[in-house]
Amino acid sequence: MHRKVTLFAIIALLPFALLVVGFLMLPLIAMIHDSFLSADGRTYTLEQYITALTSPYYSKGIVNSLKISLYSSVIGMIIAFVVSYSITRMPKKIQNFMITFSNLTSNFSGVPLAFAFIILLGNSGLFTLLFKEWGWNMTDTFSLYSWSGLVLVYVYFQVPLAILLLYPAYSGIHKQWRESAALLGASNLQFWLRIGIPVLLPSIVGTFSILFANAMGAYATAYALVGSNYNLLTIRIGSLIAGDVATQPQLGSALAVILGLMMLGAMWINERLMRRFRRDLQ
Amino acid sequence: MKNKRWLSLLVVSAAFIYLVLPLAATFMYSIAKEWSHTVLPVSYTLDWYKELFTDSRFLAAVGRTLTVSAIALIASVVTMSVTVFVVYMYLPKLERFLQAITMIPFAVPGVVAAVGLIKVYSSGPIVLSGTIWILVGAYYVLIIPYMYQGIRNSLRTIDARRLMEAAEILGASKMKAFLQVVAPNIMGGIIISALLSFSILIGEFVMANFLVGGSYETIQIYLMRQLNQNGHLSSAIVIAYFTIVLMISWLMLKLGTRFNKKEENKENAA
Numbered sequence: 001m002h003r004k005v006t007l008f009a010i011i012a013l014l015p016f017a018l019l020v021v022g023f024l025m026l027p028l029i030a031m032i033h034d035s036f037l038s039a040d041g042r043t044y045t046l047e048q049y050i051t052a053l054t055s056p057y058y059s060k061g062i063v064n065s066l067k068i069s070l071y072s073s074v075i076g077m078i079i080a081f082v083v084s085y086s087i088t089r090m091p092k093k094i095q096n097f098m099i100t101f102s103n104l105t106s107n108f109s110g111v112p113l114a115f116a117f118i119i120l121l122g123n124s125g126l127f128t129l130l131f132k133e134w135g136w137n138m139t140d141t142f143s144l145y146s147w148s149g150l151v152l153v154y155v156y157f158q159v160p161l162a163i164l165l166l167y168p169a170y171s172g173i174h175k176q177w178r179e180s181a182a183l184l185g186a187s188n189l190q191f192w193l194r195i196g197i198p199v200l201l202p203s204i205v206g207t208f209s210i211l212f213a214n215a216m217g218a219y220a221t222a223y224a225l226v227g228s229n230y231n232l233l234t235i236r237i238g239s240l241i242a243g244d245v246a247t248q249p250q251l252g253s254a255l256a257v258i259l260g261l262m263m264l265g266a267m268w269i270n271e272r273l274m275r276r277f278r279r280d281l282q
Numbered sequence: 283m284k285n286k287r288w289l290s291l292l293v294v295s296a297a298f299i300y301l302v303l304p305l306a307a308t309f310m311y312s313i314a315k316e317w318s319h320t321v322l323p324v325s326y327t328l329d330w331y332k333e334l335f336t337d338s339r340f341l342a343a344v345g346r347t348l349t350v351s352a353i354a355l356i357a358s359v360v361t362m363s364v365t366v367f368v369v370y371m372y373l374p375k376l377e378r379f380l381q382a383i384t385m386i387p388f389a390v391p392g393v394v395a396a397v398g399l400i401k402v403y404s405s406g407p408i409v410l411s412g413t414i415w416i417l418v419g420a421y422y423v424l425i426i427p428y429m430y431q432g433i434r435n436s437l438r439t440i441d442a443r444r445l446m447e448a449a450e451i452l453g454a455s456k457m458k459a460f461l462q463v464v465a466p467n468i469m470g471g472i473i474i475s476a477l478l479s480f481s482i483l484i485g486e487f488v489m490a491n492f493l494v495g496g497s498y499e500t501i502q503i504y505l506m507r508q509l510n511q512n513g514h515l516s517s518a519i520v521i522a523y524f525t526i527v528l529m530i531s532w533l534m535l536k537l538g539t540r541f542n543k544k545e546e547n548k549e550n551a552a
Contacts (some may be wrong), residue, residue: 005550008456009368016365019357020426023419027398034401079297086293098294100531106299110487111506112520116304119311119517126307130321143405160301215393220487224506234393241397242492243373249401256394278361 028260035253058236058255065233067261069215071151073208076158081204083159084167088130099167106160112219117144117153145226153221160212165210170205202273209273213266216259233259243246300373300493305524312517330518340519343504350414350490350500351483355476358429363472366433367460367491371446384430385424392488395420412497420489425479432475436468481530514548 038045052058056166087098108116120126131138143149174194181191182238219234230238234253240252312322312330319401319514334340371378389393403410410416442464449459496501501523508516 005372006315012364012368015357015361019361019419019422023399024383024386024390024423024426027395029398029400030397030401031394036489044330062422070309083293083297085292086297087529089287089290094294097304098298100535101298102299104524104531105305106527107481107524108305110485111502112308112485112523113304115505115513115516115520116308119307119513120304126321133321133324156300156304159294159297213389217393219391219393220502224509226425234391236493237393240402240496246434249397252397256397260390260394263391267389 016207027243031253032257034250035257037250039248039251040249048251049258051251052254052258057231058251061231061233061236062255064231065173065216066149066262068147069212070091070233072154072215073211075155076162076209076211077150077204079155079159080162080166085170087167088170099164102160102163102167105162107156108160109157109218111224113157114221114224117149117156121149121152145229145249149266150222150225150230153225154215154218157218157221158215159278161214162207162211165202165207166200169200169207172203173199202276206270206273209266209270213263216262216266283313300409308517311514312521314514323380330537331513333521334515334518334522337515339499340501340504343499343501345415346498347484347502350417350421351480353414353418354425354483357418357422358425358479359472359476362426362429363433363465363468365428367437367442367464370434370437370442375451380432381434384426387426392424393492395423396489396492399489408463410493411429414498416493417490417498421483421486424486424489425482428479429472429475430480432471432478433468436471437464439471440467442468470537470540474537477534477537481513482525484526499550 030255034041035048036044036046052062090098118125121138121142124143125140126136137230144152153212177195186194217234219238222230222232222235223238224273237252237259238256240248240255241253262266310323311317313326315325315327315329317323336424366380369380386480390460399416400411402408403416403513445455445463446459449463450456454463484501486500488504490498490500490503491506494500499507505516505519505523508519
């Protein structure tokens with residue numbers, strides 16, 4: 001009997017296991033293996049990692065990716081922090097509407113998003129023309145196709161996601177706490193500094209790590225905006241495996257492993273904090 | 283405290299305007315006849331939509347996206363519901379392991395996944411590079427986290443263990459109990475996760491571009507290529523895409539509330 005159940009379980013799990021091994025595990029292992037090979041694929045070496053981390057070109061790409069992820073996450077976080085708090089103070093109907101709407105716009109990323117921003121702020125975009133009519137030539141100080149432009153677009157796709165992730169956390173702050181704090185003579189600012197933000201802190205850090213990973217892995221938005229011109233880690237990986245010039249899959253693999261490790265790091269922090277958060281609640 | 287209500291309203295309104303602006307501009311562009319040197323369009327037209335929906339290249343791209351997504355989704359629904367169910371019922375020790383595996387795709391961005399897939403399937407014993415099957419496999423993996431969460435949660439909500447026990451006491455075989463008792467009860471949850479996965483798949487660009495870009499033009503690849511050719515047509519594609527996402531979200535919400543109501547009724551009856 002027991003043996004029959006085991007056999008049945010194996011057969012039932014087989015298709016899933018095969019697909020996961022074939023399309024997730026094997027490719028990841030092959031990629032890690034590849035990253036330790038020399039450019040001709042014959043000998044094992046750390047050459048690719050050394051190139052990735054020391055060559056000014058590629059290390060700049062890594063630093064740029066880290067920077068834009070940090071900036072866009074911080075700015076997106078601050079906006080979402082204020083907005084989602086304001087949402088909780090609205091009537092239930094508006095709350096539901098805003099959350100549904102954030103959910104919808106969180107799908108707005110990649111190619112469509114880049115395109116929408118070109119319509120708004122591109123060379124003959126709506127705002128570019130509007131400002132020109134008002135006598136201010138925006139393109140003198142700001143270009144959508146520059147770094148500040150890219151940060152702006154990244155912030156846009158971070159905000160709805162951050163609202164969706166932060167909004168539920170505010171329900172952890174009970175009305176009674178505010179009342180008790182006020183009765184004990186705490187000011188609004190004191191309440192937020194001493195009670196509100198510490199209670200929200202795990203959610204804030206957790207959301208931040210998701211936003212950070214989200215920006216680190218983004219490719220399509222930047223690619224659609226200016227092709228391979230930005231020196232970002234994902235863009236570099238893309239050109240190394242399918243570039244216009246010769247492809248270098250080994251170096252691409254090493255950069256991909258570095259990116260994967262950064263994503264894992266962000267997720268690990270998130271997981272640790274969420275677990276702590278839950279224990280605190282119990 | 284009440285007197286600061288207006289401030290919150292102001293913040294929420296500003297956020298709404300901020301979020302809606304790019305979408306609204308895209309919509310305006312898709313119905314604008316002529317719009318290049320003025321702040322608002324000179325005249326309006328629906329021609330771009332007409333052109334789009336009669337463009338055989340676009341329709342073919344829609345067909346391709348639907349084909350790849352459908353195969354990946356069906357494979358996912360069938361294999362994952364069986365897997366999650368068997369692990370939940372009979373191999374609870376594997377549960378943490380399965381959960382860990384299903385989280386991996388979250389940590390693997392599209393570009394990284396593409397690197398490994400190209401490596402494995404462009405040479406060697408199985409060559410799938412450039413065929414639809416490499417993309418089907420990639421999409422299957424991409425939606426694993428969402429499908430797992432949905433199926434796992436529905437199994438927990440309906441208390442599948444007790445349902446199976448009851449069905450088997452009444453004389454049903456394990457197979458019959460699963461297909462006729464458990465499966466219909468978790469269908470709602472599965473459909474909701476499948477819809478969510480579908481909306482992710484129709485918006486996927488990165489892996490499609492790297493894995494099959496040259497030979498298999500999906501909606502997103504078509505959009506990318508149209509971007510520099512015809513802006514109006516591109517904006518019509520974006521709006522069509524968003525209409526579909528909106529419809530899916532609405533359907534998910536409806537199904538979700540219906541599902542919850544059923545649960546409530548059950549609880550009230552008990």
